[in-house]
Amino acid sequence: MAATVHYKTAPVEVRERLSFTDEKMLAEGMAALKEKKSILENVILSTCNRTEVYAVVDQIHTARYYIKEFLAEFFGQDLESIAPYIRFHENEEAVRHLMKVTCGLDSMVLGETQILGQVRTSFFIAQKAGATGIIFNRLFKDAITLAKKAHTRTEIGKHAVSVSYAAVELGKKVLGGLQEKKVLVIGAGKMGELTVENLYSNGAKHITIVNRTYEKAKELAEKFSGKARPAEELADCLTDADIVISSTGSEEYILTKPMIEPIVKEKEGPLFMVDIAVPRDIDPEIGGLPSVHLYDIDDLEDVVNQNLEERKKAAGIISGWIDEGTEQFYQWIQTLGVVPLIAALREKALKIQEQTMESIVRKIPDLTERERKVISKHTKSIINQMLRDPIQQIKELAGRPDADQALYYFRKIFNLEDMAPGEDDGEQREMEAGRTKQKQAVQG
Known part of the structure; x- marks a missing residue:
């Protein structure tokens, strides 16, 4: 059985109330659930987008109640207030659901790879807590092995399908890598944070963040070993930058042609610029300057849409593997x-x-x-x-x-x-x- 509370079924304020925030909490939860009536084995998975309870049970209807009761008791919630947001998958559909989740086919971003590591970690914690047995020891190993196959034998995770990720991937392609490039991120909002996270995970070592509120830029920079600079020093930051990615809420252009033109004349290499703000932050006339590669959000969305289609093709192949894996698991069960x-x-x-x-x-x-x-x-x-x-x-x-x-x-x-x-x-x-x-x- 799989009891799920995730981004498709519950708003963030509900998911926050049912989130296992660390490994210690997960272990305590699995140990507590193990003592509940009808629960023979269990593994709990908790991420920013989902909390899921996987269980081997002896009575389906009884187990449904006790899993809901467990979540309510563990998080100090009223059972009636959370029950409408819990969805159940049973038998083969539960096996198939786990495999889809582990392969990234049920993620908000199709094909994302982080979930595989999260499933593996939860499984190891469950084993250590004595919450698994013969069935889950086999099932979770099968699911993890299948997910590894999906990511090595298809391109499910190799095409950018978010605007911020597409911006980073485009920069890598144009400039041949990020390790030695100086990156300037303008804006420390949600899009800016996603951009910095993608830059950091792709090897960027020299990230500078400029924001209207310096403290917010500093807070974001500290998360990813970057540097924060006040908005007044934007021109100086542009002089050193190889890559500029802007995502503010400004109503006017932050970067204009007169501001950039003298900087470009002094630079030896190309300047890669990405404007992911709406309205735009970067004057489109800057794209006509020599050695400037300027892309806006429409350019990136074209890339994202094309890449999403590639991921969907890979997802179709993986879905076939999941059907085979589910059938093989049930043959073993029999x-x-x-x-x-x-x-x-x-x-x-x-x-x-x-x-x-x-x-x-x-x-x-x-x-x-x-x-x-x-x-x-x-x-x-x-x-x-x-x-x-x-x-x-x-x-x-x-x-x-x-x-x-x-x-x-x-x-x-x-x-x-x-x-x-x-x-x-x-x-x-x-x-x-x-x-x-x-x-x-x-x-x-």
Whole structure:
């Protein structure tokens, strides 16, 4: 089961109230949820855009209530106030949802890669807290492996699909990298912050931020090892800049042709300028100056739209892999109930082989050690060959609607009821647990 509260279903003020802010809080949450009725395994994922509870449960309707109760109690919220924002995915849809999330297909920015690391971290925390078991240990490893494949074998994350990211990618393309370039960001609002974050994550080491309010520029610069300069020093900053990205709320041009023209004449290399403000910050006539590469938001949106189409193509390929991964996971789930039976059958067959060898040795005591090993090897080979087809058949029958009946007759045909009481009870419990998780549990 997957219980989700994310950007598609809940406003930010609700998501804030249900956010696990650090790894310690996540571990405490998973440990607390583990004690709730009907919850057999759990992993909690919490990011700025989503809080999701993945659980293996024994009763779907009961688990729904207890997951909602857990979230309300843990965050001190009224259950009725948060319940309308929680969506549930169950069975195969829950498995498919986890894989979509991990691959970045359910993200606000299609194909973003950060979510993969967040899923991996949550899974490791859950394992350490003892909140996972056989099902989630397999499922989350499958999802993480699939996401790695998606990002290495397709270009889902290689095309900029936000204006600020497109500006940075365009700068890298035009100037051949950002590491040694001096970057000037004008404006410290939301768009400016996203721009600085993208610059920093792409290797820019020399970032200067100019803002009308110096303290805000300083606060942003400190987050990303940059420098802040007051608005009065803008002209001096332009002299040193290789890249200028502007995103203020000004009603007039901040950078005019008379201001930039003398600076360009003195510069040895090109000046890359991106105007992502509406209204524009940079006089479009500046684009006609020698060695100036000027782009506005319309230019970038063309790039974004084209890149989004490329990501959608990759997402189509990945969706096919997710369908395959979901089917393979459920095929594995279906074998859980037969594992104890197969083990019991093999054990019984080996006991018969051992008894046969003991009889042979008693009747032919003069056998050499080598002859005994040869006979033992060949009798075991006969057993393995005889068991191969029945074992394959029972694995396939486990996936049918009448699986319980098939397992019952399998036990009867091979007379597996006569195992020692302790072994039988233990294996019966294991088989029933496997069948319960297959039929009733909701994976996510």
